[in-house]
Amino acid sequence: MKYFSVIGDSISTFEGTMPEGYALYYDKQTQEANGMRGVENMWWYSVGRMLGARLLVNGSWSGGTAVGEYPGACSEERIATLGKDGTSPDYILIYIGINDCGSCVKLHKDDPDEPDSACFASAYRLMLSRLKNTYPDAKIFCGTVMRTQRVGDGEDWDLVGILGRGDLEAFNGEIRAAAAEYGCTLADLFMTGWKYDALDGVHPTAGGHAQIAEAWKEACQ
Numbered sequence: 001m002k003y004f005s006v007i008g009d010s011i012s013t014f015e016g017t018m019p020e021g022y023a024l025y026y027d028k029q030t031q032e033a034n035g036m037r038g039v040e041n042m043w044w045y046s047v048g049r050m051l052g053a054r055l056l057v058n059g060s061w062s063g064g065t066a067v068g069e070y071p072g073a074c075s076e077e078r079i080a081t082l083g084k085d086g087t088s089p090d091y092i093l094i095y096i097g098i099n100d101c102g103s104c105v106k107l108h109k110d111d112p113d114e115p116d117s118a119c120f121a122s123a124y125r126l127m128l129s130r131l132k133n134t135y136p137d138a139k140i141f142c143g144t145v146m147r148t149q150r151v152g153d154g155e156d157w158d159l160v161g162i163l164g165r166g167d168l169e170a171f172n173g174e175i176r177a178a179a180a181e182y183g184c185t186l187a188d189l190f191m192t193g194w195k196y197d198a199l200d201g202v203h204p205t206a207g208g209h210a211q212i213a214e215a216w217k218e219a220c221q
Contacts, residue, residue, distance in 0.1 A: 003056035005082040005089035006044045007073055007127075008096050010062035011203060011212075014042050017058035019081045023071075025062040025203060034199065035206040043204070044093055046213035050220075056089050057082050065100045067123040074117050074127035079134050088135050094127075095143040095189075095212075097175060098202065101166035107174060121174045128182040142179040144172040144190040146215060148208075150201040187219040 006012050010025035017039065018024065026036070039045055048055055059082045061071050070077040073096050082089055097120070106119040116122035131140055145168060172190045179186040192215045196208035204212060 002051065002053035002090040003087060004044075004048050004051060004053040004091035004093060005055070005057045006060055006093045006095070007078065007082065007131075008044075008060035008094065009064040009099050010060070011098070012042070012044060012058065012060035012095055013062050014039055014058060017055060018060060019057065022060070023062035023064070030203075034203070034208075036209075037206070041206040041209050043095075043209040043212035043216065046210070047093060047216045047220075048091075050217055051091055053091055056087060057084050063099060064096065065103070065105065065123075066096050066127055067100055067105050067120055068117055072117055072123065074123040074130065076130060079127070079130045082131075082135065089138050092131060092135065092138050092140045093143070093216075094141060095145075097124075097145045097171050101145065101168050101171045104166045107170060120171060121178070124174060124178045125181065128178055128184060132182060140182075140184040141187050141216075141220070142175055142184050143187040143216065143219075144175050146189045146192075146212060147195045148198045148201055148204075149195040150199070151197040151205065152199050185220070187216050189215040189219055192218050 013025045015024055015027050059078060064071060064073055066073045069075055100120045108121050109119050116126045176186055194211060194215050196211040197205050198208050199205060
């Protein structure tokens, strides 16, 4: 049996699949509101089936970013939780960056002495370096961040307006460069040109997760 683990943000969270204490978005109430029947509606569930693998750990954190100390995705603590009971993942799926972009974190260091975790370009590379060192036999997939489209009545506020301030393509450019530099497999979801459905403009509905999954399959062919 092959296993996969996920590292991401609220888009990839799902109740009962994450380490204890991790921040959650898709609880039972939110699942119902988004038309989700169960874990099989998550984008990564479909991608795992494509790979012929079973979920080991969903290491996603609601509100999570690549930058920063724990719970930043580049932190050693986050990296360490992707294995479980002595088993390491055969595949690691990374889908993170919308919160980095939306909160307009720095893309690059202001000076060479600045910590790698303080800006997106260096933090993403630090994350990949630590993943490669900790799970040397794993195949790592780096997903670029897709555009979204708000559907239905949804909330009376739009997260795209809150999280859409950064230059998404610039952040995706750093993901592409980092994947090439560290020999990871790029899943260039952004370049499919597709958008996924979200009631609030960010968090996918069940249909939105299906669209993300199809983008992963398209990008990884």
